[in-house]
Amino acid sequence: MTRMRTEPDAGPAASWSLVVPLKPLVLAKSRLAPAVDGAARARLALAFAQDTVAAALACAAVRDVVVVTDDARAGTALAALGARVTEDTPAAGLNAALAHGARTVRAARPRAALAALNADLPALRPAELERVLAAAAAHPRAFLADAAGIGTTLLAAAPGAPFTPRFGGPSRARHAAAGAVELAPGAVPGVRRDVDTPADLRAACELGAGPHTSAALAALGEAPAPTPRASTAPPG
Numbered sequence: 001m002t003r004m005r006t007e008p009d010a011g012p013a014a015s016w017s018l019v020v021p022l023k024p025l026v027l028a029k030s031r032l033a034p035a036v037d038g039a040a041r042a043r044l045a046l047a048f049a050q051d052t053v054a055a056a057l058a059c060a061a062v063r064d065v066v067v068v069t070d071d072a073r074a075g076t077a078l079a080a081l082g083a084r085v086t087e088d089t090p091a092a093g094l095n096a097a098l099a100h101g102a103r104t105v106r107a108a109r110p111r112a113a114l115a116a117l118n119a120d121l122p123a124l125r126p127a128e129l130e131r132v133l134a135a136a137a138a139h140p141r142a143f144l145a146d147a148a149g150i151g152t153t154l155l156a157a158a159p160g161a162p163f164t165p166r167f168g169g170p171s172r173a174r175h176a177a178a179g180a181v182e183l184a185p186g187a188v189p190g191v192r193r194d195v196d197t198p199a200d201l202r203a204a205c206e207l208g209a210g211p212h213t214s215a216a217l218a219a220l221g222e223a224p225a226p227t228p229r230a231s232t233a234p235p236g
Helices: 038-057 070-081 094-108 125-134 173-177 197-208 213-220
Strands: 016-021 061-067 084-086 113-117 141-145 152-159
Touching: 016 038, 016 094, 038 061, 038 070, 061 070, 061 094, 061 125, 070 084, 084 094, 094 113, 094 173, 113 125, 125 141, 125 152, 141 173, 152 173, 197 213
Parallel strands: 016 061, 016 113, 061 084
Antiparallel strands: 113 152, 141 152
């Protein structure tokens, strides 16, 4: 696991630190069953996270990505993409993991602009994420609803603003009730399209799944449609 060091804040072109939570792969994506078995669900969950992190790191507005996970396999794979990985030491659920990740970031950069981002956005595109973060920068706290209009895929907190995640279930209503502004940045389907069910996965593939998800589906004998988008991994 990578430890963060104290560093000066980056300029406005790359000002956001993203926190991405990921549960152990063996427990992930249970709602894809029974269409997808346990080993395949784990493979897909990792692929979703890899495409999410690669796209986030390729976004011009993103300074770094911190992944909170206790899964060694996932941690190794996501660190190889350039993410910083920290263990889920609270081990107390999604919101506790996000709060821990935020503390990790702000211990190194107290004035960091933070955003929590779901790990299951295989159709995420850097330009769409940049539009969402640009809209979020106008508010102390803001969020983006998921494609279903019930949950949340991104929660942002400006420098110095409290980071109070309320993910899970009808989190759109909870984040709004807590005072976060709901964002309406135009068409950003890849940022909204999280994957919990087989129907969600089909919808993500229609948008254009990333290379890791496309490869995982091909290995399972499921060809994504349409042709998968190009890799979003940063150069280097």
